[in-house]
Amino acid sequence: MSRASAALVVLVLGGAGAAPVHAQTCTFKDPVPAACGDLGCVVSASVSLPQRGDPGTCGPCTQHAQCDAECDLVTQRCRGRAPSPAPELVWPTFHLITVDVAMSVADQDGTQWKPIVGVGYTFEGAFSTTEPRQRSDQTWETAEVPRWYFRAGGALAFGGPGQNLFLELGPSYYWADGLLAISSIAATVLYQRQGQDIWELTDGTENFDRLGPSLALTFLYNLTVGSAVLLPLGDSAANDSTGVLVFLRYDRDVVSDLIPDRFRKYLSPDLQ
Amino acid sequence: MSDRDRYLIIPGTSGCKLLDNDIDIGWPAELALTSWLSTSVLERVMAVLGVTAESIEERLSMEFADAANWFPTQSTLRPGGSITPGPILTAAYNQFQTHTPFVYDWRADIRGSGKKLLRFLRDGKPSGGRWRIVGHSQGGLLAVVASKLAAQQEGGDNAAFSQLVSRVALLATPLYGTVSAAQALIQGENLGAGFAPHFLRLVRTWPALHQMLPTWRDAVKDGAGAPLGNLLQDTSWPAGAIDPAMLQRARDTRRDFLDDPLVAMRDVTVQLLMSQAHPTLNHVVRSGDRLVVPQIFERGDTLVPEETYRRSCLGVYERQSTHSIGGTGDTAVHYMLANDPVVATVTRRFLEKTS
Numbered sequence: 001m002s003r004a005s006a007a008l009v010v011l012v013l014g015g016a017g018a019a020p021v022h023a024q025t026c027t028f029k030d031p032v033p034a035a036c037g038d039l040g041c042v043v044s045a046s047v048s049l050p051q052r053g054d055p056g057t058c059g060p061c062t063q064h065a066q067c068d069a070e071c072d073l074v075t076q077r078c079r080g081r082a083p084s085p086a087p088e089l090v091w092p093t094f095h096l097i098t099v100d101v102a103m104s105v106a107d108q109d110g111t112q113w114k115p116i117v118g119v120g121y122t123f124e125g126a127f128s129t130t131e132p133r134q135r136s137d138q139t140w141e142t143a144e145v146p147r148w149y150f151r152a153g154g155a156l157a158f159g160g161p162g163q164n165l166f167l168e169l170g171p172s173y174y175w176a177d178g179l180l181a182i183s184s185i186a187a188t189v190l191y192q193r194q195g196q197d198i199w200e201l202t203d204g205t206e207n208f209d210r211l212g213p214s215l216a217l218t219f220l221y222n223l224t225v226g227s228a229v230l231l232p233l234g235d236s237a238a239n240d241s242t243g244v245l246v247f248l249r250y251d252r253d254v255v256s257d258l259i260p261d262r263f264r265k266y267l268s269p270d271l272q
Numbered sequence: 273m274s275d276r277d278r279y280l281i282i283p284g285t286s287g288c289k290l291l292d293n294d295i296d297i298g299w300p301a302e303l304a305l306t307s308w309l310s311t312s313v314l315e316r317v318m319a320v321l322g323v324t325a326e327s328i329e330e331r332l333s334m335e336f337a338d339a340a341n342w343f344p345t346q347s348t349l350r351p352g353g354s355i356t357p358g359p360i361l362t363a364a365y366n367q368f369q370t371h372t373p374f375v376y377d378w379r380a381d382i383r384g385s386g387k388k389l390l391r392f393l394r395d396g397k398p399s400g401g402r403w404r405i406v407g408h409s410q411g412g413l414l415a416v417v418a419s420k421l422a423a424q425q426e427g428g429d430n431a432a433f434s435q436l437v438s439r440v441a442l443l444a445t446p447l448y449g450t451v452s453a454a455q456a457l458i459q460g461e462n463l464g465a466g467f468a469p470h471f472l473r474l475v476r477t478w479p480a481l482h483q484m485l486p487t488w489r490d491a492v493k494d495g496a497g498a499p500l501g502n503l504l505q506d507t508s509w510p511a512g513a514i515d516p517a518m519l520q521r522a523r524d525t526r527r528d529f530l531d532d533p534l535v536a537m538r539d540v541t542v543q544l545l546m547s548q549a550h551p552t553l554n555h556v557v558r559s560g561d562r563l564v565v566p567q568i569f570e571r572g573d574t575l576v577p578e579e580t581y582r583r584s585c586l587g588v589y590e591r592q593s594t595h596s597i598g599g600t601g602d603t604a605v606h607y608m609l610a611n612d613p614v615v616a617t618v619t620r621r622f623l624e625k626t627s
């Protein structure tokens with residue numbers, strides 16, 4: 001006779017007024033089959049709000065919580081269920097399609113007030129992977145998560161002074177509990193190509209290239225504010241001066257999140 | 273897996289805009305600002321502009337005249353108004369922008385929203401494929417309700433939901449409630465301290481908040497730390513502190529839909545994703561005629577107390593399906609958790625799995 005059947009017999013006999021015997025004991029919401037076979041773990045009705053860890057006795061189930069997964073309410077026997085697949089190792093990544101608004105605040109012609117508005121994409125990939133482990137209570141845990149990522153991004157802009165291509169690469173630090181809602185800090189290298197015909201690779205009269213360090217803060221995973229000092233690459237007739245760029249980069253949909261439709265008409269056409 | 277499977281995201285509380293007669297009412301940013309201004313020194317200026325604390329309260333309040341009805345008699349008390357869900361707030365879900373959003377009025381009865389979700393899943397079921405769902409916070413509860421409704425409508429077949437859905441990621445879903453819901457009903461400072469008296473009145477008309485009240489038996493303690501019960505019990509609340517009809521509605525919802533939350537997801541691959549990176553409330557204190565929210569925390573995501581869930585609430589199958597993420601402060605807080613790179617990647621990977 002299985003332990004489950006024995007427990008059932010004990011309960012039935014007990015209910016019929018037979019000599020008192022001890023039913024098989026179990027712990028509520030701990031693995032039931034080990035203690036009760038296909039019976040449930042039944043907590044005394046006198047216990048208010050039964051919860052995990054309460055003592056119980058094996059018996060026909062009348063509630064799903066008395067079983068590991070599910071009670072067949074007709075047969076009053078527990079039904080097993082295959083556990084969900086174990087979580088896998090992952091390489092954390094982050095993607096964002098952005099609107100980029102940049103302004104050159106110190107250039108050969110001074111500040112260019114007309115912003116360079118473009119469309120961009122930012123990718124971040126962690127420098128390490130995660131490794132889930134199973135705990136003694138059968139839950140899974142990924143306790144160590146990456147803080148360091150590399151950022152690779154780019155933006156194309158056809159407004160403002162000619163055409164612009166921006167490319168960015170460098171490390172970023174993920175700061176989930178950052179001050180002032182900062183979620184990451186990135187120190188990258190920013191490349192700018194600007195001109196009338198930026199696709200013409202050899203033209204030094206209409207286009208120029210600059211490269212330099214950039215520092216950027218991202219707020220709430222959506223809005224990045226940064227600045228870069230851009231140094232000229234080679235000789236260019238178009239522009240051979242160092243420039244300072246400040247930029248704002250945000251998720252393409254964040255404006256509609258924050259600003260109701262009826263106010264959006266007040267935004268500049270570029271931002272709309 | 274079928275290539276024709278579709279991906280769905282169900283946002284959490286506050287995760288989509290609200291429209292009044294199809295006009296964006298400015299949730300969350302504008303409403304938070306105007307609520308604050310309408311009770312500040314600029315109160316008179318706001319009144320000249322037609323915005324008062326009373327008008328905001330009226331607009332956000334609902335009416336459920338029939339206690340047995342899952343759907344509101346009025347979605348707003350503003351005369352002539354009608355509040356409906358608007359677009360998802362992508363700022364909180366920017367890693368799931370390719371997923372189809374299911375939006376709902378997150379103030380309303382979770383059962384009514386779950387019923388709408390089930391209809392949406394049936395109407396939009398891909399031919400030859402199934403849905404793959406991520407439900408964040410209250411959004412996960414809607415998936416639970418939809419699964420139970422599907423089972424009920426198919427003669428108690430707990431595998432009925434699996435005809436529509438192959439995978440469900442319940443992301444930071446308060447399956448057993450959250451003290452944050454109680455905090456909103458006790459303190460009401462969600463739209464600013466000055467607006468609290470108004471918020472306390474309006475939030476008592478929102479069934480969803482009541483349906484997310486904590487269910488563990490030491491959710492209410494006395495001053496000495498002894499457990500007094502959970503927050504679904506009438507006796508836990510001081511007289512006049514809560515609408516008894518709303519509390520009954522919450523108990524009915526739990527009994528019929530939220531207890532044993534994964535039972536009707538047989539043959540659906542499920543994962544419960546939680547964060548354990550932030551201090552999270554796990555109880556309130558009954559002090560005489562008052563409920564107090566003590567600044568005592570455990571590990572969680574700022575809303576779902578991960579330790580209490582594992583220690584007291586989750587059953588065996590639920591624990592086997594649980595994946596807790598984060599150490600100390602290294603994962604996004606609850607309302608931004610879907611943007612967290614690790615959580616988002618784990619969720620996407622889980623949903624995309626082929627077996």
